Amino acid sequence: MTRQPQQTTQFLADYRPFPFLLSETRLDFELGPHATLVRADLSLTPRDVSKVEDLVLDGGKEVALRSLRIDGTEPDPVHVSRDDETLRIAAAALPRTAFTLSTEVSIDPAANTAFEGLYMSGGMYCTQCEAEGFRHITFYPDRPDVMATFRVSIRSDMPVLLSNGNPVENRDGMAEWHDPWPKPSYLFALVAGKLVAVSDRFTTRSGREVALNVWVRPGDQDRAGFAMESLIKSMRWDEQVYGREYDLDVFNIVAVDDFNMGAMENKGLNIFNSKLVLASPETATDADYERIEAVIAHEYFHNWTGNRITCRDWFQLCLKEGLTVFRDQQFTSDMRSAPVKRIEDVRALRARQFREDQGPLAHPPRPDHYEEINNFYTATVYEKGAEVIGMLKRLVGDDGYARALDLYFDRHDGQAATIEDWLKVFEDATGRDLAQFKHWYTDAGTPRLTMAEDWDADANRLTLTFTQDTPPTPGQADKPARVIPIAVGLIGRNGDEVLPTRMLEMTEARQSFDFDGLGARPVVSALRGFSAPVMLDRPLDDATRAFLLAHDTDPFARWEAGRDLALSALTALSQGREAGADFVDAIGRLAGDDSADPAFRALCLTLPGDEDVATRLTAQGVTPDPDAIHAAREGLARRVAEAHGDLLAAIHDRMRVDGPYSPDAAAARRRSLRIAALGLLNRIDGGDRARVLFGSAGNMTERMAALICLIRRGRAASALSALEDEFGDNRLVMDKWFSVQVMAAPPAEAVATARSLSERQDFDWKNPNRFRALLGGLAGNHAGFHAADGSGYDFTADWLMRMDRANPQIAARMSTAFETWPRYDATRRARALAALQRIAAMEGISRNLREMVSRMIAAGA
Numbered sequence: 001m002t003r004q005p006q007q008t009t010q011f012l013a014d015y016r017p018f019p020f021l022l023s024e025t026r027l028d029f030e031l032g033p034h035a036t037l038v039r040a041d042l043s044l045t046p047r048d049v050s051k052v053e054d055l056v057l058d059g060g061k062e063v064a065l066r067s068l069r070i071d072g073t074e075p076d077p078v079h080v081s082r083d084d085e086t087l088r089i090a091a092a093a094l095p096r097t098a099f100t101l102s103t104e105v106s107i108d109p110a111a112n113t114a115f116e117g118l119y120m121s122g123g124m125y126c127t128q129c130e131a132e133g134f135r136h137i138t139f140y141p142d143r144p145d146v147m148a149t150f151r152v153s154i155r156s157d158m159p160v161l162l163s164n165g166n167p168v169e170n171r172d173g174m175a176e177w178h179d180p181w182p183k184p185s186y187l188f189a190l191v192a193g194k195l196v197a198v199s200d201r202f203t204t205r206s207g208r209e210v211a212l213n214v215w216v217r218p219g220d221q222d223r224a225g226f227a228m229e230s231l232i233k234s235m236r237w238d239e240q241v242y243g244r245e246y247d248l249d250v251f252n253i254v255a256v257d258d259f260n261m262g263a264m265e266n267k268g269l270n271i272f273n274s275k276l277v278l279a280s281p282e283t284a285t286d287a288d289y290e291r292i293e294a295v296i297a298h299e300y301f302h303n304w305t306g307n308r309i310t311c312r313d314w315f316q317l318c319l320k321e322g323l324t325v326f327r328d329q330q331f332t333s334d335m336r337s338a339p340v341k342r343i344e345d346v347r348a349l350r351a352r353q354f355r356e357d358q359g360p361l362a363h364p365p366r367p368d369h370y371e372e373i374n375n376f377y378t379a380t381v382y383e384k385g386a387e388v389i390g391m392l393k394r395l396v397g398d399d400g401y402a403r404a405l406d407l408y409f410d411r412h413d414g415q416a417a418t419i420e421d422w423l424k425v426f427e428d429a430t431g432r433d434l435a436q437f438k439h440w441y442t443d444a445g446t447p448r449l450t451m452a453e454d455w456d457a458d459a460n461r462l463t464l465t466f467t468q469d470t471p472p473t474p475g476q477a478d479k480p481a482r483v484i485p486i487a488v489g490l491i492g493r494n495g496d497e498v499l500p501t502r503m504l505e506m507t508e509a510r511q512s513f514d515f516d517g518l519g520a521r522p523v524v525s526a527l528r529g530f531s532a533p534v535m536l537d538r539p540l541d542d543a544t545r546a547f548l549l550a551h552d553t554d555p556f557a558r559w560e561a562g563r564d565l566a567l568s569a570l571t572a573l574s575q576g577r578e579a580g581a582d583f584v585d586a587i588g589r590l591a592g593d594d595s596a597d598p599a600f601r602a603l604c605l606t607l608p609g610d611e612d613v614a615t616r617l618t619a620q621g622v623t624p625d626p627d628a629i630h631a632a633r634e635g636l637a638r639r640v641a642e643a644h645g646d647l648l649a650a651i652h653d654r655m656r657v658d659g660p661y662s663p664d665a666a667a668a669r670r671r672s673l674r675i676a677a678l679g680l681l682n683r684i685d686g687g688d689r690a691r692v693l694f695g696s697a698g699n700m701t702e703r704m705a706a707l708i709c710l711i712r713r714g715r716a717a718s719a720l721s722a723l724e725d726e727f728g729d730n731r732l733v734m735d736k737w738f739s740v741q742v743m744a745a746p747p748a749e750a751v752a753t754a755r756s757l758s759e760r761q762d763f764d765w766k767n768p769n770r771f772r773a774l775l776g777g778l779a780g781n782h783a784g785f786h787a788a789d790g791s792g793y794d795f796t797a798d799w800l801m802r803m804d805r806a807n808p809q810i811a812a813r814m815s816t817a818f819e820t821w822p823r824y825d826a827t828r829r830a831r832a833l834a835a836l837q838r839i840a841a842m843e844g845i846s847r848n849l850r851e852m853v854s855r856m857i858a859a860g861a
């Protein structure tokens, strides 16, 4: 019988330091695909020599212990015990002073399909240790507050042998590395393989010479140049903006095909999912290039925010992730367009984080309990964690933020810190009390903000009254009022700005703000720049929204006005009411406004997705009907195309970028508008333009956009086979090929398409990218996944159960396809619940997947 994993909830309140100090870790690897020997020497000292405790080390049951010595001597076996997750050495067997624990274990990297710990990918050895992967390599205090220097030797017949830190020695079949910066085990990395490097150099501002390498498989060198450029830009930016310099002689990046997430910030040896390194115009889209630049920056920035200052425990994950996301967002706005980046980030936040916050998986940026930490690498920890820092910066100002960050790096360098430490730094640097602000870290849920306007014509005074209310989330019924920065501007009826942006600070449940001395009643532009992650509800007629879309000087608020117009049309249409005339009108005027950035216009021309409409309806207390939403969206897009066909066709032609492809922001902006116009025209031209573009475009951005249009029109067969002929052996292109067919399929065909693709030889489902392409594609097809007959739920549940046996992290992550299930009608709810219960009853289910499905089931009970 398979044992059920132990039910073990971890609580923040239970934190206690590790009872030993670990100063140095020496590791010696003898690599073999089925038997890798790992020798470890740990230099330990009891924290309190008068009360030495048992030494409990983490270690998975697949780690085979071959020998154990304390200061060179084997302890009496009665003092050594093991269970599935730990190794315990009784205090009676331990010296009262500093000692060395030496172990020798054997592991099987080729059998590791969970891609956690040491595993093989495409013939190379690589590791993934965050959050708790190191315990699958050897016995160790696998927790982020235990930091040590590492000396690592690797023996293998592979030509390239890498680990963290600086190289010490490198001869045939052997390499030695030394990392002088104390680090926790989750930042350990090892790579061994037949790899080639694209290399460059960087001189830090204090004159340190750093060798830079991007390691890829032979043949992929010509697709690694953009990653290298991005790395150099990141290093320079962190020096200029945060005063942070790199601190080793080498910085290595390795691309691997099998990777559970995007990338990993291991000290001096970042490991990346190959889709976030490899790019050429023929294979990567503009969006891929932008993402590569951002993730290279993200991982590089972790060197200070994550590695030099790490987390005390995993409850503090947003300390490093929220801050590092915030920093990579700032970097991208500096490299590209700040307003466009802000809109893209808000769109992603709403699609992923608001969705999470509305449903059974809602949790605060700093949770206080979990079963499985891997389930908490979420949009709330990452993206909301970044929003919270943006609010802090708005409240204390740019100077206050800069002073606080300097103090943070100064005070906590070399430490494992907490959210309390982080807030204290802001309090000490700015003199501000952040007790109320802390609720953003500890309370789940998205606040609902309402705004009412009162115009006193006699006094020429405008009064804005706000109320805030955060709905209950699992385990948190009542939420006190939070500090909410609300950026407001006032616009005159002629379109001129009457009052530039002012930051209102709301601290009460209900609060009013007066604006005096106004000549005439202005139009209010509220929540400019999306100054807080809240849902703003204000009674506004469509004509005023159209006015703001035409005149607002804040680009986010301007886009938001168009968004609101579209959403109010789509929610009405999906409930069978006539609507949309103002939107169709206003969007035409904006499309033709050549003074506006093309990328901004593209964002305005892209209608909210089906999922966005469902989210808005749910917030209004209406049960969303996926088929009606889909029909409403198609209908509105067609009306826009019919009303503005000539204009859109002219835009499509004029935005063509001639000459050889370049991924630079200026060219990408033009292509984005060109593609947005195509998407609308595709509703009325039967797919003719898309067919022409697919055949003529010399870059993947336009080919992929054209392909999606053809899929929607049911005319993609020849384009799909052409792509397959050309790129059948390119995994990254074929991932897109799998994904778009399911995502863009007419909803009634989505499940059948997914099923037939899943039967193909090249559906290598154990590869996380391929699995995500197919299952994520289906989850992204709103009306397809939520097919009324439950076929989308059943298909997904079957694959989650299969994947769980190979790779629990991926199964658990993809199970979030179900996270919105309680919002639908009774028939769909019953079918989704049945699928979740079937998963929950699975024999030998992992802790990862079990935690996810039980939280989701609990919400509907």
Ligand code: TRP
Pocket: 128, 130, 131, 260, 261, 262, 263, 264, 265, 298, 299, 321, 374, 377
């Ligand atoms: N720390 C990584 C990042 O955000 C995230 C990560 C990479 C990760 N691989 C992982 C988290 C595996 C959990 C499991 O940059």
Ligand code: ZN
Pocket: 298, 302, 320, 321, 324
């Ligand atoms: Zn990160």
